Every structure is written in structure tokens, then in C-alpha cells.
Amino acid sequence: MTIRLLPLVLLLACRGALGAPGPFPWGVSGHPHVQEGYRDVPVTTQLDLVAELGMGWYRCDWPQSLLEQRPEALDELVSEAARRGLHILPVMFPTTSCRADAPPEEVRAAAFAFARALAQRYRGRLTHYELDNELDVFAMVRKGETTPGGTLWEWGDPDGDSRDHYEETRYQRVRAELTGLHEGIRAGDPEALTIVNSAGWLHTGFFVRLVREDQVPCDLLGWHWYSEMGDMRRVRGELDLIERLNGFGKPLWITEINRRGGSMGGAEAQQAAYLAGLAQAVRTYSGVEACFAYELLDEPYFGPDNPESHYGLVELLRGPEGRWTTGRKKPAFGALRAAIR
Numbered sequence: 353m354t355i356r357l358l359p360l361v362l363l364l365a366c367r368g369a370l371g372a373p374g375p376f377p378w379g380v381s382g383h384p385h386v387q388e389g390y391r392d393v394p395v396t397t398q399l400d401l402v403a404e405l406g407m408g409w410y411r412c413d414w415p416q417s418l419l420e421q422r423p424e425a426l427d428e429l430v431s432e433a434a435r436r437g438l439h440i441l442p443v444m445f446p447t448t449s450c451r452a453d454a455p456p457e458e459v460r461a462a463a464f465a466f467a468r469a470l471a472q473r474y475r476g477r478l479t480h481y482e483l484d485n486e487l488d489v490f491a492m493v494r495k496g497e498t499t500p501g502g503t504l505w506e507w508g509d510p511d512g513d514s515r516d517h518y519e520e521t522r523y524q525r526v527r528a529e530l531t532g533l534h535e536g537i538r539a540g541d542p543e544a545l546t547i548v549n550s551a552g553w554l555h556t557g558f559f560v561r562l563v564r565e566d567q568v569p570c571d572l573l574g575w576h577w578y579s580e581m582g583d584m585r586r587v588r589g590e591l592d593l594i595e596r597l598n599g600f601g602k603p604l605w606i607t608e609i610n611r612r613g614g615s616m617g618g619a620e621a622q623q624a625a626y627l628a629g630l631a632q633a634v635r636t637y638s639g640v641e642a643c644f645a646y647e648l649l650d651e652p653y654f655g656p657d658n659p660e661s662h663y664g665l666v667e668l669l670r671g672p673e674g675r676w677t678t679g680r681k682k683p684a685f686g687a688l689r690a691a692i693r
Contacts, residue, residue, distance in 0.1 A: 377642035386413045405692075408439055439479065439480070441480055459532065460531055463528070482547040491522045563602070580612045648666060
């Protein structure tokens with residue numbers, strides 16, 4: 353997709369660290385404690401790169417097992433971020449989740465306990481929590497299954513724009529997990545805000561059920577967007593997706609953006625142009641209050657033919673004794689920094 357570069361506009365009002373209006377939040381995703389390469393790179397180095405980008409947020413995976421087994425690692429991340437004036441956005445993954453073969457009431461109770469413990473520990477230090485990741489994809493109906501409306505689904509992946517595109521049993525477990533996570537965060541820190549996200553594309557049917565019909569509690573909606581999905585203001589040449597998402601009545605955070613495959617196949621210039629263009633354009637989108645790039649470092653250990661290996665803004669190389677270390681900054685690093693400034 354070609355994105356027309358737009359001039360930067362005045363800062364949009366958004367909820368800041370304590371809910372007050374503040375600068376537009378820019379962030380980047382990473383995996384400081386759950387991926388081989390990221391674990392080899394010191395947290396301080398990662399946070400320095402986030403600050404160098406001119407961003408204020410680092411979005412990270414926070415599995416329940418890490419909180420229980422290595423809470424000091426999370427403490428270090430939060431403390432080092434605060435020293436640099438940065439915020440951490442945890443993406444929460446409970447051990448007993450909707451992906452487990454457990455009844456909804458068990459999923460909800462486990463999610464509540466994890467979220468409450470997390471929010472109590474970081475009350476006043478973490479202000480936003482993202483509740484799991486892309487559960488709309490998990491709940492989506494698959495070939496051979498029956499839709500909630502009773503139709504046998506005989507095709508591939510649905511567009512996701514209908515409430516009928518989500519299989520009932522998995523959806524109910526998703527609903528239970530998200531409810532438990534939100535309620536647990538509220539119990540541990542009443543001032544914290546919660547985000548429920550989607551994998552993007554046309555998956556608005558997920559929010560039709562979750563937000564409009566079932567009124568599952570959350571404070572913000574998250575959305576992911578990659579280049580092959582098109583222009584958010586003219587999806588398939590006609591749909592203004594931002595307008596549709598604004599119809600759910602909640603502020604919108606775009607918590608993942610990138611060119612599909614990043615710089616895969618030597619497309620470093622294309623990745624840089626896409627990220628810079630979308631970063632400038634998104635500032636003009638009414639209702640969008642934050643934007644995060646995916647992701648900070650490459651993940652070459654997935655192999656050269658895996659797109660996941662190439663999304664980073666910074667290369668990852670084998671260093672002394674076989675450990676991973678940061679390499680050069682890709683063109684996308686400088687282009688994104690310039691765009692958000």
C-alpha cells in the first residue's frame with residue numbers, strides 16, 4: 353500500500369500517565385523477557401533505544417509465569433523505564449487462559465487473580481494494561497465449525513466483520529478471560545486503564561459482540577495494522593475503518609504497525625517509508641490516541657524465511673560466545689524517529 357505523507361498536526365489530547373491530557377503517546381513493542389535474542393540484550397540497552405527513538409512507551413509481553421518466577425526482572429524493567437521517563441505497557445498472558453481447555457468460570461477466576469496481583473504490585477507505576485493479544489483470531493470460526501447463527505462454515509478465514517464470524521465456545525472463554533483481567537486490574541489499581549486489542553483487518557465483528565452486545569468492560573480499544581491490509585481510511589477503496597471503530601465509543605490505541613514482513617527480502621527502504629508515512633498519517637485520525645511500532649529488535653533465530661525475523665528497527669547479531677547483540681539501526685529507525693518528531 354502507498355501511504356501519502358501528511359504534515360504533522362498539533363498534538364492530540366489523550367489520556368496521559370494519570371489520565372490527564374498529554375502528548376501523543378508513541379511506543380514500540382519488544383519481548384525483553386520471553387525471547388532468546390531479547391534476553392541477551394540488557395534491558396537498559398533496549399530502553400535506551402526506545403528513548404533514542406523519541407518514544408515514551410515500551411510494550412512488552414508479561415506472562416503470569418514471569419511474575420511468579422522472576423518478579424525482580426519485571427521490577428528492573430519498570431524501574432529502569434521510570435529513570436528514563438518512559439512508560440511500560442504490559443501485554444498480559446494468564447497461565448490459565450481462554451486458550452486452555454478450561455470452563456469459562458475457571459478462566460475468569462484465574463485471570464482475575466493474576467491481574468489483581470500484577471496491578472497491586474505496580475500500583476501507581478503502571479498506568480495501562482493490554483489484556484492478552486489478538487484473541488479475536490483465537491475465537492474466529494474455522495472451516496467445518498458452526499457459526500453462532502447456525503451456519504456450517506465451509507470456507508477459509510472469514511473477514512471478521514460480522515458477529516457471526518466467531519465460534520461460540522471459544523468466544524465465551526475469551527469473554528471470560530477479558531472480563532477477569534479487567535476486573536482484576538480494577539481490584540488491584542482502580543486508576544489503571546485497560547486495553548482490549550484486535551489483530552486488525554476487518555475484525556470489527558469481535559467488538560460488536562464484546563463491546564456493544566456483551567458490554568465486556570475495558571477502557572480503550574487496541575488495533576493492529578500491517579501494510580497488506582490497505583489504507584485504514586479507505587479499506588477496499590471504500591470503508592473508513594477509523595470511523596467505524598470510533599462508533600464503539602472508546603478511545604483507540606494502535607498498538608502494532610509495520611510493513612508486512614518488515615525488511616524481509618531486502619525491503620529496508622520500503623519498511624522505512626511505510627512506517628514513516630503511517631506514523632504521520634495516524635496523527636490526523638480522529639479518536640486515535642496512541643501508536644506503537646512492531647518491533648524494536650529483529651528476531652533472526654526464527655530463520656530467514658520467517659517474516660517475524662525481520663520486523664525489527666534494529667538488527668540483532670551473534671556476538672561473542674554465541675550471545676545475541678544489537679547491530680546497526682535500520683533505515684526504519686531513523687525514518688520513524690524523524691516522523692514522530
